[in-house]
Amino acid sequence: MTATTLAPGGPVQAAGKAAGRRGGRRSRILLRRIGFYLGTAAVAITLNFVIPRLMPGDPASVILTKMGQKEQISPATEASIRALFGMPDTSLWQQYLDYLGQLAHLDFGTSITYFPTPVSTVISQGLPWTLGLVTLTTVLAFLLGTGLGILAGSRPGSRFDSVMAPLATFLGSMPYFWVATMMLLLLSVSVPVFPSQNGYDLALEPGLTPEFIGSVITYGTLPAITIIVSSVGGWLLGMRNMMITTVAEDYVSLAEAKGLSRWRVLLSYAARNAMLPQVASLAISIGSVVGGSLLAEAVFQYPGVGFLFYQAVINLDYPLMQALFLAISLSVLCANFIADSVYVFLDPRTREDA
Amino acid sequence: MTAVQSVPTVPESRTAKGGRGARILKGLRRALPANTKARVGLGIIAAYVLVAAVGPWVVQSLMGLSPTDLTPDVLQPPSLAHPLGTTQDGSDVFAQLVVGTRTSLLVGAVAAIISTVLSVAIGLIGGYYGGTVDSVLGAITNAFLVLPGLPLVIVLAGYLQGRGGPYTVALVIGLTGWAWGARSKRVQTLSLRSRDFVLNARLLGESNRRIMAVEVLPNLLPVISATLMMSLVTSILAVSGLEFLGIGDINTTSWGQMLYLAQQRQALMSGAWWWFVPPGVAITVLGAAAGLVNFGIDELTNPRLRGARKQTRRAAEKSRTAGKAAQS
Numbered sequence: 086m087t088a089t090t091l092a093p094g095g096p097v098q099a100a101g102k103a104a105g106r107r108g109g110r111r112s113r114i115l116l117r118r119i120g121f122y123l124g125t126a127a128v129a130i131t132l133n134f135v136i137p138r139l140m141p142g143d144p145a146s147v148i149l150t151k152m153g154q155k156e157q158i159s160p161a162t163e164a165s166i167r168a169l170f171g172m173p174d175t176s177l178w179q180q181y182l183d184y185l186g187q188l189a190h191l192d193f194g195t196s197i198t199y200f201p202t203p204v205s206t207v208i209s210q211g212l213p214w215t216l217g218l219v220t221l222t223t224v225l226a227f228l229l230g231t232g233l234g235i236l237a238g239s240r241p242g243s244r245f246d247s248v249m250a251p252l253a254t255f256l257g258s259m260p261y262f263w264v265a266t267m268m269l270l271l272l273s274v275s276v277p278v279f280p281s282q283n284g285y286d287l288a289l290e291p292g293l294t295p296e297f298i299g300s301v302i303t304y305g306t307l308p309a310i311t312i313i314v315s316s317v318g319g320w321l322l323g324m325r326n327m328m329i330t331t332v333a334e335d336y337v338s339l340a341e342a343k344g345l346s347r348w349r350v351l352l353s354y355a356a357r358n359a360m361l362p363q364v365a366s367l368a369i370s371i372g373s374v375v376g377g378s379l380l381a382e383a384v385f386q387y388p389g390v391g392f393l394f395y396q397a398v399i400n401l402d403y404p405l406m407q408a409l410f411l412a413i414s415l416s417v418l419c420a421n422f423i424a425d426s427v428y429v430f431l432d433p434r435t436r437e438d439a
Numbered sequence: 440m441t442a443v444q445s446v447p448t449v450p451e452s453r454t455a456k457g458g459r460g461a462r463i464l465k466g467l468r469r470a471l472p473a474n475t476k477a478r479v480g481l482g483i484i485a486a487y488v489l490v491a492a493v494g495p496w497v498v499q500s501l502m503g504l505s506p507t508d509l510t511p512d513v514l515q516p517p518s519l520a521h522p523l524g525t526t527q528d529g530s531d532v533f534a535q536l537v538v539g540t541r542t543s544l545l546v547g548a549v550a551a552i553i554s555t556v557l558s559v560a561i562g563l564i565g566g567y568y569g570g571t572v573d574s575v576l577g578a579i580t581n582a583f584l585v586l587p588g589l590p591l592v593i594v595l596a597g598y599l600q601g602r603g604g605p606y607t608v609a610l611v612i613g614l615t616g617w618a619w620g621a622r623s624k625r626v627q628t629l630s631l632r633s634r635d636f637v638l639n640a641r642l643l644g645e646s647n648r649r650i651m652a653v654e655v656l657p658n659l660l661p662v663i664s665a666t667l668m669m670s671l672v673t674s675i676l677a678v679s680g681l682e683f684l685g686i687g688d689i690n691t692t693s694w695g696q697m698l699y700l701a702q703q704r705q706a707l708m709s710g711a712w713w714w715f716v717p718p719g720v721a722i723t724v725l726g727a728a729a730g731l732v733n734f735g736i737d738e739l740t741n742p743r744l745r746g747a748r749k750q751t752r753r754a755a756e757k758s759r760t761a762g763k764a765a766q767s
Binding site for chain 1: 578579581582584585586587588589590591593594595596597598599600602676679680683684685686698702707708710712715719722723724725726727729730731734737
């Protein structure tokens with residue numbers, strides 16, 4: 086759904102129109118985007134500061150009470166929780182500075198769910214799982230969807246296209262958590278092919294052994310299929326619609342008239358140009374893919390940040406929840422920036438004027 | 440696209456009250472997008488709205504089913520008494536589904552209205568004034584566009600803990616989901632700003648506020664109605680996702696809540712497919728309907744998407760008839 090309506094140009098189209106020479110133009114665009122993403126990161130960090138202070142009640146006291154039930158809290162822990170979640174007596178500005186200092190030391194307090202493990206340790210254990218899963222599935226879904234989109238869009242109205250386009254619309258409409266549940270039903274409960282929970286065989290010692298890697302692959306298959314099934318439709322439709330538009334261009338007709346082979350015309354003439362909006366929409370869709378994979382992880386109890394997030398919310402583990410929000414947002418911004426930079430280098434227009 | 444075209448029917452129906460219903464129907468038909476996919480999608484959405492409006496009454500008063508009553512019929516497969524079986528508490532799944540349609544649609548509608556109002560305000564003001572105002576609003580819009588929405592919503596809903604009922608969640612989703620719409624409205628306003636009638640109003644000395652409200656806003660209505668509908672569906676999906684995670688109001692009956700309970704009570708393991716398949720299908724079909732409308736709008740705005748298809752079809756027919764001719 087998201088990819089189809091995308092106008093070419095990416096999120097930072099609001100760029101002005103400064104003219105320049107080849108190299109200068111690109112680096113200026115990149116610099117402006119770095120500025121934008123730094124600004125957005127600041128927004129995320131500030132939101133993370135504002136939200137607990139806006140909420141009814143005093144989250145910091147709630148957290149401290151909860152922790153106090155488990156163990157005696159040290160003054161250092163109390164200070165860090167107060168800095169992160171609010172000190173009613175100090176000025177907001179001072180609180181903000183304290184909070185930033187806290188972030189600079191990567192001190193996000195102590196998790197309640199995994200008491201007394203620090204939040205930063207909990208997240209650093211979960212992050213690689215999600216990064217691996219989301220990166221791999223996004224690349225696969227992008228390639229698969231774009232490839233099928235090229236085929237469908239090259240002959241609009243053909244039998245292949247009239248099956249693929251509605252199918253993609255349908256797949257793209259299914260919520261991630263629903264696909265995950267159906268996958269569990271089909272491939273784990275009815276026909277026990279894949280394990281239903283966890284990220285690896287808990288009987289194995291984590292390490293770079295063939296057995297462990299094998300189990301990571303087996304346990305990761307269902308979550309991966311879920312994300313691919315839910316996200317491939319958007320890529321397919323986006324590419325198909327762009328292909329239909331490009332295939333009708335004069336330069337494609339010229340290439341055909343020159344007698345170039347069908348595949349050469351499709352790939353190096355039509356698809357090459359139709360790809361640009363796809364790459365541009367990559368940046369925007371990463372956020373929704375990450376959001377969806379959070380839900381999928383919760384269903385499969387996959388040990389990534391999504392499952393941690395789920396547990397944090399269920400257990401009212403505010404320190405973990407806040408830090409996860411920040412970690413996820415900043416990772417998504419990094420991914421966005423990479424996708425955006427790729428776009429800048431792919432789009433020939435960035436050489437002249439935007 | 441709807442409102443602008445249906446405007447001419449309004450004075451007619453005022454003068455002649457008798458034929459009002461027929462006129463409105465006729466106007467509606469004219470106002471519908473001339474695209475089969477979009478029409479099918481809108482039809483499905485209209486069916487959902489109908490179920491939400493009268494469904495709970497039909498199910499509870501006419502069929503005598505209750506979504507909340509606990510009966511001894513526990514985990515029954517579909518039967519005549521229970522068209523979609525029962526849950527582990529013995530509640531009727533069909534009744535839950537129908538009542539849940541109303542809840543989910545209402546919550547989605549509230550979220551959609553909030554996000555649409557915000558997106559109109561931000562897109563209109565940014566596009567109309569341009570300059571610094573536009574750059575600031577544009578940067579905020581872009582920031583909300585690239586920040587992942589779901590984690591933000593989960594954090595907010597996690598603090599609220601179902602306080603204030605389902606509409607607080609709707610408020611949260613509305614407040615976070617306006618960026619897409621703001622972008623399209625800004626673009627539209629930009630192109631309207633330089634039109635003659637806007638310039639005319641400005642030369643007549645109209646205030647900026649009045650020009651925005653009277654000259655520009657009515658012309659945004661097609662875009663507004665399209666985004667309102669899309670955000671209705673995306674909001675419903677978001678609310679269902681939140682409820683599925685268990686951060687909704689536990690006392691309401693909705694699709695997400697049904698899926699959450701089914702997941703919690705291991706419906707999957709006990710093979711009670713009738714418990715969790717219907718709400719998922721309801722969400723998927725609604726999403727697909729929105730997808731169809733979106734697809735249809737794409738075809739309407741990009742003539743090549745339609746043109747190309749007709750051409751190929753015509754070419755295919757031509758070659759088929761040519762083949763037949765050659766055979767005979």
